[in-house]
Amino acid sequence: MAIDHVHDLQFVYKKILDSMSRPGKIASLQTLAGRNDYNLQMLDATLLTIMTLLDREVTFHVLMDNGQNLPEKISEYTLATHTTIDKADFVIVLKGTPETAITNxxxxxxxxxxxxxxxxxxWIIESAFSDVHEGELMLTGPGIKDQTKLQTALTPAVWQARNVCVAEYPLGIDLMLTDEGLQVVCIPRTTKVDMMEVE
Structure with a gap:
């Protein structure tokens, strides 16, 4: 079944909005499983997020194309314009992108x-994550009661680079992580991310 560009993407938008207002809360898009009829080598949750947020009014940058002509295909599907990293409204990071490429x-x-x-x-980043009690990250800030813990596949260097980006609030970046389980979790610039000591 194809993606319904009205009802399905409205559903995704509401899930993203809820997760952005409650940082660290994992939003499931599982009800839309099997609706990806696009020939793009990315996770379904990433595709749904891109289809929901990108349009002719915004620009984007794909960190690693892997020779798939992804920028052209994303532009074709969303009408958004591909640009350089320093001008992009959205940055798309596919699974397997090296740590140094992300931090740079x-x-x-x-x-x-x-x-x-x-x-x-x-930033829309493909990464495994879970909200286990022993999570490597402790999130605090607006929209979080006390604290939330999160485990991700992103390296400490990536989180340190993110924390540098948001050090001078209200300047900063907002993150959306997507995973293979058709889930999305958001970490806006207002969220403080502390890395826990791993024993």
């Missing part, structure tokens, strides 16, 4: 300005 891109991407803090990049 975080240093170069848009972080907004004091006049327009929302002129910044939103």
């Amino acid at each position: 891109a975080m240093a170069q991407c848009k972080k907004g300005s004091l006049i327009d803090p929302h002129a910044s990049a939103t």
